[in-house]
Amino acid sequence: MWLCWDCFSNMMPRRTVGMRPQEESEMESLVVDLPRIVPPTAPADETTRRKLAKEINGPLFVADLLLLRGIRGKEEARAFFLPEPAPSSPQSFLNLERAVTLLCEARARGERVAVHGDYDVDGVTGTALLYLGLKELGFDALWILPNRFDGGYGMSRRSLGLLKERGAQWVISVDTGIAAVEEVDHARELGLKVIVTDHHQAPSVLPRAEVILNPNQPGCPYPNKGLSGCGVAYRLLEALAVALGGSEPERYLDLLAMGSLADSVPVTGENRALMRAGLRRMANPTNVGLKVLLKRAGVDSVALTSSEILFKVTPLLNAAGRMGSPEISLRLFLSQSESEAHQCLDRIEVENTRRRKLDQTNTAEAVQRAENDPEFRDASCLVLDSPDWHEGVIGIVAGRIKEKTGKPSLVIALDADEHGNGKGSGRSIAGVDLGAAIIAAREHGLLLPLSMGSEGSAQVGGNLSTNAGGLAVLRYGTMRELVLGLEVVLPDGQVLSALKGLRKDNTGYDLKHLFIGAEGTLGVITAVVLKLFPKPSSTATAWMAVPDPDAALKLFSLLRQQFGDRISAFELISHACVELVVKHIPGTRNPLATPREWYVLTELGDASAGDALRTALEETLEKAMAAHLVTDAVLAENQSQSKAMWRIRESIPEAARGESGMLYRHDIAVAVGEIPAFIRDGKAALEKHFKGTHIICFGHLGDGNLHYNTYVEGRLRSDAAAREANDVTTVIYDIVKQYKGSFSAEHGIGMAKVEELVRYKDPVEIDLMRTVKRALDPDGIMNPGKVL
Structure with missing residues (x-):
């Protein structure tokens, strides 16, 4: 079976979120259409459909998708999903032959060629591969990158002047230049000859360069209009190598894959082939800097995925460019030794730390304005500006504002002058995230109670696939308790349509529970009916100091006696957690003047209006203090104070x-009554086996779920051995097993915990899970490698 789920996941249409009335029902529900995979209308020829499905050993609906794209045979399908990179024809790329001719003549004359890149990952990797390739081909080459704070994006008068001073006679732009009309004119005035390589859309007026290489320029027949900036540079280098009799530049495909992934180009055809070839080369990279980078980022180069590149590697590289030092990232890829590469990465990590702090500070300010300023509260689109914001992080801030508010957001860093100019970055909404569903419910005066810190970015489909819990499980339950009906595309292409709004339906197996928490291994959930509740008219939030977890457990019992199911959340938080938040999250502080070892954050909700709920909570806390269950407490006076308390927990x-x-x-769960004993036993076991442990313990005491995390003295995140060590986790999971608990309360199994599942799960349960998997997905095409 060579067809895999990831191969066709990018082919599918997307749907949106909306409210649908449930007829003849006393309760409200929310129907969410998720980004979905839907078998299209089948071609008329049933024989052709089934013949292709058999040839690719895949389900019928995949055959339908291929047929709709004109793919009718096994080899065509293989070429679509698993293309092999092939050299481009110079004749198919407008002006490529002329560029090669001019550069070969420049080399013969000994003229100096400068590679002028851009400061994002696409530009940096493209600059690296072209510069290294030119040097290998015997060119007298140098490089330059722009600084977003000193000259700005792309070519500038300043950068061109510097190149002239350094003796350059030719300038090749990478990932930039297609709109640089004035800059190219200035280069001509300086006596510099310019070759533009770019991939951005061409404006109506093009620069007067010697040559322009851009698949998106008018008249270019090159079929791949989605080629990245470093991809264009690679095609130029490839053609030069052929013309000069040099070795093929395949050794640079890993850099090409890095830049292409970071630039989010379409993963089809030529791009897919180049990225696949590049990812394979990353398993054993020849570039010293890339090798060190992957190791320091904690990436397993043997089992490398595009997601790991996007979430672990490219943010590091982008940080340097955002903070004005992209040359550090480039020097990393040009490093001649591992020690040199480590020095570059040390500087990159310093810049990344700086970037994170600015990101946190600027985001906190922007979020406060977006949430508290009446001007923005009801706006459908947010435009925020400040002279105090750093232009290197405004794109990230805009993304976070968009995620936080569910609205398109534009964030502008104003210049420090009186003219009111600035640089901005915008992010728009797409897909269906949890926040969008919550907002849709709220607009109808209802509550979707799946609340978590990541609700601005978490996808509803992911919440379903992992049976997410969040902060309100105590009152409303996990995702499993919130689902009334599902629509699921099965591995064979059939659609299970069970979008019912029924509380009672005892007509056989309740099949929806098979797919909730299955992590996409049994089918793809494409729509869901979610249970909604009346939005509480009043809430009461309190931050309390307790002597120890035993006292916290007794306090929980007292509150349950007094308030029953009106308790929405009951969170246990160690002082070590609060210290971390105050240290690293700007604008936070301990709600209590005197630090204590343990805290509880609780929130109550009620349908009755007024202050009755808050007054009742205050009276109950007085009783708790008299019983020495609480040593200090503060009640939120308003919504802002409540948010400040929750910000500590969520941060x-x-x-x-x-x-x-x-x-x-460690995301673990034990019986609620066992929480204090588990915390004690865990601490004792860690101290017995390891020297200098620092435990970061917090979680949902009300539902028995703890995040029981720890640092170990001398172990650094940058050390691969420390990252790969499993000894600490084994100690904790063994204790969890003694308490008959779960080693994964909220976060699922994925690939990382497959071995733990076999070790700690009952063998009978494992066999039953495998039986279900074989019955529904005998070919193993659904999210292969996950869970089982």
Whole structure:
């Protein structure tokens, strides 16, 4: 079976979120259409459909998708999903032959050629591969990158002047230049000859360069209009190598894949082939800097995925460019030794830390304005500006504002002058995220109670696939309890349509529960009916200091006696967590004047209006203090104070990333009454086996779920051995097993915990899970490698 799910996931249409009335029902529900895979209308020829499905050993609906794209045979399908990179024809790329001729003549005359890149990952990797390739081909080459704060994007008068001073006679732009009309004219005035290589859309007026290489320029027959900037540079280098009899530049495909992934080009055809070839080369990279980068980023180069590149590697490289030092990232790829590469990465990590702090500060300010300023509260699109914001992070801030508010957001860093100019970055909404569903419910006066810190970016489909919990499980339950009906595309292409709004339906197996928490291994959930609740008219939030977890458990019992199911959340938080947040998250502070070892954050909700709920909570806390269950407490006076308390709780994971130590994370669950004993036993076991442990413990005491994390003295996140060590986790999971708990309460299994599942799960349960998997997905095409 060579056809895999990832091969065709990018081919599918997307749907949106909306409210649909449930007829003849006393309760409200929300129907969410997820980004979905839907078998298209089948071609008329049933024989052709089934013949192709058999040839590719795949489901019928994949055959339908291929047929709709004109693909009718096995080899055509293989070429679509698994293309092999092939050299481009110079004749197919407008002006490529002329560019090669001019550069070969320049080389023969000994003329100096400068590679002028851009400061994003596409520009940096493109500059690296072209510069290294030119040097290998015998060119007298040099490079330059722009600084976003000193000259700005792309070519500038300043950068061109510097190149002239350094003796350059030719300038080749990479990932920039197609709109540089004035800059190219200035280069001509300086006596510089310019070759533009770019991939951005061409304006109506093109620069007067010697040559322009851009698949998107008018008249260019090159079929791949989605080629990245570094891809264009690679095609130029490839043609030069052929003309000069040099070796093929395939060794640079890993850099090409890095830049293409970072630039989010379409993963089809030529791009897919180049990226696949590049990812394969990353398994054993020849570039010293790339090798060190992958190792320091904690990426397994043997089992490398595009997601790891996008989420672990490219943010590091982008950080240097955002902070005005993209040359550090370029020097990394030009490093001649591992020690040199490590020095570059040390500087990159310093810039990344700087970037994170600015990101946090600027985001906090922007979010406060977006949420509190009446001007923005009801706006459908947000435009925020400030002279205090750093232009290197405004794109990230705009993304976070968009995620936080669910609205298109434009963030502008104003210049420090009286003219009101500035640089801005915008982010728009797409797909269906949890925040969008919550907003849709709220607009109808209802509550979708799946609340979590990532609700601005978490996808509803992901919440379903992992049976997400969040902060309100105590009152409303996990995702499983919130789902009334599902629509699921099965591995064979059939659609299970069970979008019912029924509370009672005892007509056989309740099949929806098979797919919730299955992590996409049994089918693709394409739509869901979610249970909604009346939005509480009043809430009460309190931050309390407790002597220890035992007292916290007794306090929980007291509150349950007094308030029953009106308790929405009951969070246990160690002082170590609060210290981390105050240290790394700007604008946060401990709500209590005197630090204590343990805290509880609780929130109550009620349908009755007024202050009755808050008054009742205050009276109950007085009783708790008299019983020595609470040593200090503060009640939120308003929504802002409540948000400030919750911000501490929700920021703990982000704050922990600010430390250099390796944090071993454990998302565990034990019976609620066993929480205090587990915390004690866990601490004792860690101290017995390891020297200098620092435990970061927090979680949902009300539902028995703890995030029991720890640092170990001397172990750094930058150390591969520390990242790969499993000894700390084994100690904790063994204790969880003794308590008959779960080693994965919220975060699922994925690929990372497959071995733990076999080790700690009952063998009978494992066999039953495998039986279900074989029955529904005998060919194993659904999210292969996950869970089982």
